[in-house]
Every structure is written in C-alpha cells, then in structure tokens.
Amino acid sequence: MTTQRYLFSLRSLALAALFGIGGLLSFDALANTPQPTAERNRQFIADAFTQWQQGGRTFFQDVLSPDVVWTIKGTSPVAGTYRGRQDFLDRAVKPFADRLSAPIRPVVRDIWASGNDVIVHWDGTTTAADGVPYSNSYVWIFRMKDKRATEVIAFLDLAPYDDVLRRVPAPK
Template sequence: MRIATLRNTRAAGLCGALLFGALVPGLAQADANIEARNKQAVSQAFERWAAGGTTFFSDILTPDVVWTIKGSGPSAGVYRGVDAFVAKAVQPFAARLSTPVRPVSKQVWANGDHVIIQWDGAGMARDGQPYRNSYAWIFRMRDGKAYEVSAYLDLPAYDDVLQRIPDPA
C-alpha cells in the first residue's frame, strides 16, 4: 500500500510539473501581451496629445487615479482622483499658458503593469516666455488605464510659471 501511495505521489508531482511547465510560457505570453497593450495605450494617448488633442488625462487615467508629483516644491504632493488632479494641478498651470504644453519627444518602456514614459514638453507662457520641461512619469496600469502615477519633473520651472504669471480667473 505504501509503495502505491509513493508512486501516486510521484506521478501527481510529475503531472503537476508538466502542467506548470506547459502553463509558464502561456503566462509569460500573457504578460508580454499586457505590457504591449499598456505601452500602446500610453503611446497612442501621447501621440493624440502631441497632435493637438485635449483629452489626454481622461483618455489614460482612471477616475480614481492617485497622482503623486514627487519633489519638495510647492506643487509636489498627492492628488486623489482625476478631477482633483486636473482642477488643482493641470488647470491652474494651463491657465497661465498662451499655448499648451505639448510633448515634443518621448521614450516609452513597459514592464508588467508599469509603463514608464520619459518626455520633453514645450509651451508658451502668457508673458511670452517659453516653457520647457523634462518629465518622467511612471504609470501603474489596469485595463489599459493608469490608476497610480508617480511624476518627476523640474518643479522649479513649473512653479516659476505658477508664481510669475497671474491667474487670469
């Protein structure tokens, strides 16, 4: 009886190993597909933005996104929800520009559910001075949209526009 149990245990272990081995390539392929779809979603949203689109944040962010601007300047902080982020970080800045910031170059990488985009942006402030900045955004994706973002940028350049140009409202 003991020998039969040992054989059954070995057979079950061998079957499990074979099944796991058969599934691992499928899992790796699924991860690669998710990475490719996430990278494509972010890349396409950036391309629409660069071409003049105005719906980037609603295109790529979940309504409950947690957006963190890293750093120690007055604009650094955590914004909970796309509406709060747009109202408190995007609109006050955009109101001080005569031409909106547009991506002028980008590099995109994907790893698992993360997409990293390094991009340079340019716009024009209402006082006629150009605005240029470099950004690195790390998106954590779910179903093709970012639900967590860590944003790195030259905060002094961003904050200078907010402080130098009066709010037109």
C-alpha cells in the same frame, strides 16, 4: 529551440528537481514568454501621447481612471499626492494650464513597459501667457488596469513649473 536555450532549460529542470525549486522553472518559462499585457499598455500610452502631440486635449480624461492616485515627487508646493482625476486636474493641471498661451506639446523620448507598468520619458515646451518660453523634461510612471492609469508617479523639474505659477497671474 536553440542548443544554448535547451541546455539552459535542462540545467533549470535538473536544479529544480535536485533542490525542489520550482521557481527556477517558472522564471525560465516567464523569461521566454511574450508579455501581451505590457505591449498593450505601452501601445495605449504611446497612442495617447501621439494624440496629445497632434493637438488632442483629452489626454487626462482618456488615460486616467477617475480614482487615480497621482503623485508629483519633489519639495515644491505643487508636489504631493492628488486623489482622483478631478482633484489632480483642479489643483495641478488647471492652475498651470491657465497661465500658458498654448497647451504643452509633448515629445516622447522613450517608453518602457513591464506588465501593468508603463514609464514615459518626454519633453514638453510651450510659451507662458507672459511670452516667456517654458520647457521641461518629465518621467511619468503609470500603473495600468483595464486601459486606465490607476496610479501615476511624476518626476519633473519643479523650478520652471513653479516659476510660471509665481510669475504669471491667474486669469480672472
């Protein structure tokens, strides 16, 4: 233990004893312990994005709990809360994916994890079925439990997403 850390721990102990504040000891102990849950969750999501980027088509089945609550933030018609993986796939993913000439390929910019929360900043590009390029940046916040996302909050620029839905007819 370094001298600085040792002195900090002694100060925490003295303050806790003086004021009866056990939280300082707990905070100090937590600050110095590894977070295996966070790293495990971060690695699971990173691996899933890597598989998707390499052409995998099972990202949502692999990552999302069947009863996931997925919320798209914003004010467009697609924004809102989807209850269950199938609801999200049927009402948000499929109508969009059906209008693309190829699946979106993600490029992860960064991944952060704390406990059961994983945040991914990624960019996605593809071409719509009418030949017009699609490009967007996303931030998805995953709440994980047993290697499945039980809650997701998604941020993206909804204008390009909505443009594809308006411009490209749904396949018959």
